[in-house]
Amino acid sequence: MTVASPLRIEPQYWQGRRLVADMLSTGKEVRILFSQRYAKTRDYESLRKQPELHDQIRVSDANFDNMIIIDRQVAAVWGGADEERSYGFVISDPDLLRVLHQFATVLWESAPGLPAHLxxxxxxxxxxxxxxxxxxxxxxxxxxxxxxxxxxxxxxxxxxxxxxxxxxxxxxxxxxxxxxxxxxxxxxxxxxxxxxxxxxx
The missing domain is CATH 1.10.10.10 (Winged helix-like DNA-binding domain superfamily/Winged helix DNA-binding domain)
Structure with a gap:
């Protein structure tokens, strides 16, 4: 999951947290990548109380869209918070999913972990x-x-x-x-x- 600039900046994203919690509870690996800009809006004290999530977050200074990839089977990409019109796509094409996954993996592996960022x-x-x-x-x-x-x-x-x-x-x-x-x-x-x-x- 990459989070760059949500359509609305909120203190907590309960639906997103519920999704991550559900995935972790079933044994799935979760990786979350924040942009530098988005990272500045987060409540890190609450994240520290969730070490299983805290350790899966990294912060990148690269440019990317909001994106979530689930099991490499489907992806959602959305954005437009700073533009006149927001946009969103659901992607299931295997070739495009492979490219998106490779892109997200490169970003993740090159980004510092949240503790190092902080x-x-x-x-x-x-x-x-x-x-x-x-x-x-x-x-x-x-x-x-x-x-x-x-x-x-x-x-x-x-x-x-x-x-x-x-x-x-x-x-x-x-x-x-x-x-x-x-x-x-x-x-x-x-x-x-x-x-x-x-x-x-």
């Missing part, structure tokens, strides 16, 4: 975190980065490890990719030297 979107995005991200993006050595931030190398590395944990990643390169997905870093210009050296340390 970790740097909340007030936790402090100046030191942004400074460390900037140092990593420039490809600075730990020693040089620590001097720039006026901290010890050990403290700098602890900040890096903390950011890794908060973003749910295992390498410094993944920090950069995730930070760009969250809008905390700008993508390097094409053919820029930073493209080669960024996050290399």
């Amino acid at each position: 970790a740097l979107r909340r007030s936790e995005v402090d100046p030191i975190t942004l400074a460390v991200l900037g140092a990593l993006d420039l490809g600075l050595t730990d020693e040089l980065a620590a001097r720039r931030l006026a901290v010890s190398v050990r403290t700098y590395r602890r900040h890096v490890a903390d950011i890794m944990a908060r973003l749910g990643v295992a390498t410094r390169f993944q920090i950069g990719a995730r930070a760009m997905e969250l809008g905390l870093l700008k993508a390097p210009a094409e053919n820029s030297p930073r493209t080669v050296t960024s996050m290399a340390n």
